[in-house]
Amino acid sequence: MAVTVRPVTRPERDLAVQVYIVEVLKGLGVTFRHFFVNLGRHAAALAGVKAAPGAVTIQYPEDPPALGGRARTRHRILRRSDGSPRCTACLLCETICPARCIRITAEDSPAVVIEKRAKTFEIDLGLCVFCGNCVEACPVDAIRMDTGDLDIPAMDRRSMIWDLEKLMRDG
Amino acid sequence: MTALLWTLAKVGAALGFGMNWAAFLGWVERKQSAVMQDRIGANRADILGLRVIGLFHIIADPIKLFTKEDFVPAGVRPAFHAMAPAVSLGFPLLALAAFPYGGTVEFLGRSWSLQPVESPVGLVLVLAMVAMGIHGVVMAGYASNSYYGLLGGLRGASQMIAYEVCLAATLAGALFLYGSLDLAEAVAWQTRMIAGVVPAWGAVLQPVGFVLFLVAGTALTKRTPFDLPEGESEIVGYHVEYSGMKFGMFMMTDLIESVVVACLAATLFLGGWHVPFLPVDAFSALGPMLAGPAMACVMVASFTAKVALVLFVLMQVRWTLPRFRFDQLLDLGWKNILPLALANFLLTAWAVYLAKSWGVSPWR
Numbered sequence: 001m002a003v004t005v006r007p008v009t010r011p012e013r014d015l016a017v018q019v020y021i022v023e024v025l026k027g028l029g030v031t032f033r034h035f036f037v038n039l040g041r042h043a044a045a046l047a048g049v050k051a052a053p054g055a056v057t058i059q060y061p062e063d064p065p066a067l068g069g070r071a072r073t074r075h076r077i078l079r080r081s082d083g084s085p086r087c088t089a090c091l092l093c094e095t096i097c098p099a100r101c102i103r104i105t106a107e108d109s110p111a112v113v114i115e116k117r118a119k120t121f122e123i124d125l126g127l128c129v130f131c132g133n134c135v136e137a138c139p140v141d142a143i144r145m146d147t148g149d150l151d152i153p154a155m156d157r158r159s160m161i162w163d164l165e166k167l168m169r170d171g
Numbered sequence: 172m173t174a175l176l177w178t179l180a181k182v183g184a185a186l187g188f189g190m191n192w193a194a195f196l197g198w199v200e201r202k203q204s205a206v207m208q209d210r211i212g213a214n215r216a217d218i219l220g221l222r223v224i225g226l227f228h229i230i231a232d233p234i235k236l237f238t239k240e241d242f243v244p245a246g247v248r249p250a251f252h253a254m255a256p257a258v259s260l261g262f263p264l265l266a267l268a269a270f271p272y273g274g275t276v277e278f279l280g281r282s283w284s285l286q287p288v289e290s291p292v293g294l295v296l297v298l299a300m301v302a303m304g305i306h307g308v309v310m311a312g313y314a315s316n317s318y319y320g321l322l323g324g325l326r327g328a329s330q331m332i333a334y335e336v337c338l339a340a341t342l343a344g345a346l347f348l349y350g351s352l353d354l355a356e357a358v359a360w361q362t363r364m365i366a367g368v369v370p371a372w373g374a375v376l377q378p379v380g381f382v383l384f385l386v387a388g389t390a391l392t393k394r395t396p397f398d399l400p401e402g403e404s405e406i407v408g409y410h411v412e413y414s415g416m417k418f419g420m421f422m423m424t425d426l427i428e429s430v431v432v433a434c435l436a437a438t439l440f441l442g443g444w445h446v447p448f449l450p451v452d453a454f455s456a457l458g459p460m461l462a463g464p465a466m467a468c469v470m471v472a473s474f475t476a477k478v479a480l481v482l483f484v485l486m487q488v489r490w491t492l493p494r495f496r497f498d499q500l501l502d503l504g505w506k507n508i509l510p511l512a513l514a515n516f517l518l519t520a521w522a523v524y525l526a527k528s529w530g531v532s533p534w535r
Contacts, residue, residue, distance in 0.1 A: 021382075024488075024491075024492060027491045027492060028487060028488065028491050030491075031207045031487055031490065031491045032207075032487060034206075034207045034208070034209065035203065035206050035207040035487070038206045038207065038209060039206055042206070054206070054209070055205070055206075055209050055210050055211045056209050056210070057210050057211040059211075
């Protein structure tokens with residue numbers, strides 16, 4: 001196999017670059033422009049004049065970010081029309097989970113057409129990597145990651161584990 | 172007795188000038204960098220829901236630093252470890268006492284100088300004090316029992332070798348014009364006008380010296396682009412084993428040194444307290460009780476405004492340029508700034524000699 005070589009031309013460093021003072025002034029020009037333009041926009045906002053925003057900052061808790069329609073956020077377990085969880089305890093999500101954060105114990109379902117149901121269903125959100133594989137794997141569309149809820153932190157690791165009841169709250 | 176009290180009051184005011192600037196700069200630093208990077212910056216500190224564009228961070232910062240644990244690691248040399256922040260901060264603060272914050276004003280039948288320490292060698296005092304400050308850095312590195320701290324301290328010492336000679340050399344041209352090491356004399360010289368329209372400020376007559384001085388002065392402050400003793404991305408620096416307010420004192424040192432550099436630039440290159448086209452007796456219409464204090468206020472305000480301008484530019488440079496490598500800093504100091512500064516000095520000396528021998532005086 002022939003070795004392919006792609007020659008990379010180094011950027012020319014002419015005298016103006018070598019002296020550096022010109023480059024410093026150019027850089028200062030950029031930062032001064034940003035400074036004064038943004039300062040003007042902030043001042044306009046304070047004065048109540050409509051102008052472009054002076055910063056791209058999102059003030060998180062007060063002003064939550066707009067999430068994309070496909071953003072993967074905290075999980076939820078969906079319900080059937082009778083209110084019971086849709087999960088059939090097939091363990092596909094637990095199997096595919098790369099972070100191994102899902103733990104399901106199965107039990108016999110009283111309904112005739114459904115073989116199994118989840119006795120317990122726990123997701124350790126402290127381990128979850130939010131890959132969405134569980135959602136893709138689920139054959140009965142029982143688990144989704146579309147709550148838009150980012151506010152999941154807790155004071156200890158045990159509270160990061162969500163059980164079936166909590167996951168079904170907004171199912 | 173009055174003279175002593177007046178001097179003490181002036182020195183106290185000078186220290187307050189430096190400390191308040193340092194506290195304020197801590198806020199300016201974050202806010203200015205935020206605005207130029209399209210961010211908002213520190214705005215969370217509030218008193219009863221009142222935020223005032225984050226100005227309360229000036230109070231929040233010291234409270235946080237003072238209430239943090241003052242952790243002293245095992246194996247440090249305790250005496251030096253405790254002494255280093257004070258040495259580092261104290262000397263630049265003392266340098267602030269030598270600047271003329273204003274000229275001399277008449278009040279209650281006697282004249283009051285607004286310069287805390289009226290020394291005929293004020294500039295030497297300032298340069299000596301900022302050079303002494305580096306002992307705190309080396310001491311911190313030596314006492315920390317940490318290789319990173321030691322490296323930072325050594326870098327601080329070598330950085331001083333890189334800029335200290337150049338710093339004095341950049342000032343030489345301006346001093347040749349003023350003919351004195353007395354900072355008050357330097358300002359008094361700059362109050363004259365060239366052809367009656369342009370103030371004979373150092374920056375006008377010594378533009379090369381001014382720019383070179385700002386570069387060497389930036390190296391003095393140990394801040395980006397010359398923050399090699401601190402080197403956040405690699406060795407953290409001489410203060411790596413410090414916490415709480417001791418660390419805060421090192422941070423303050425950098426800012427106080429910025430203030431000293433700004434004061435030097437304002438005094439030697441921007442005319443100090445001089446306001447162009449403002450006659451000395453501008454406020455005599457206010458009567459003898461008010462004329463002196465009014466003039467004093469204007470002088471101090473003028474000096475402070477010039478210091479603020481230089482600090483603004485220094486801050487902008489700090490957030491614009493990437494840092495230099497160590498050999499680049501030494502090259503810059505010894506191979507570029509020093510020859511240019513000496514050439515500037517020789518040219519100035521030649522021009523002054525010619526002007527004197529021809530009896531020409533372009534100013535006044």
